[in-house]
Amino acid sequence: GAVVSQHPSWVICKSGTSVKIECRSLDFQATTMFWYRQFPKQSLMLMATSNEGSKATYEQGVEKDKFLINHASLTLSTLTVTSAHPEDSSFYICSANHPGLNYGYTFGSGTRLTVV
């Protein structure tokens, strides 16, 4: 149990376009989901906490207008990278925690975004 599905696994887009990444909890309801960014050879950096039915909470230094988060249902959170630029190229990972697993975290498989 506690599976988190993330799509797409990779995407290439042109500068100036927007890209949407989906994160779904398949077998449990997640009122809160978390979005991370990871640079090569580095650990995960928390970008924002996605709250179902309310606004996301962004970490310091993360542009909320650049990284739009929507958590419209208990099983789906989306991250949209707007007006993407090459410096937005990175590995994005979502996660959720499961009360039934002692609040252990489950992660999606990640999305490799390349902006050209």
Next chain:
Amino acid sequence: KQEVTQIPAALSVPEGENLVLNCSFTDSAIYNLQWFRQDPGKGLTSLLLIQSSQREQTSGRLNASLDKSSGRSTLYIAASQPGDSATYLCAVLKNQGGKLIFGQGTELSVKP
């Protein structure tokens, strides 16, 4: 502010060796600690979760210990195999539903 440190940053061992990965954290007021594995270009796979009231957890060849008072956790891997090669991350949770704080990871390479 909670800080999590993992030592060593990288480790290379021959197949069959037993090894220990270390994780330390500065604030002992944690809810749980979780060890993850990450293969290149992939997401994180949860290996073991230790509640703050527990001392250790075991799964197969893996054993994780927790000493909350000293702010330390270790991940012991017995009889290492080339398939164990990956980056291992530890993370602490301060309270239910809160943010995970990650260490920088240990990159493990097990040579055949």
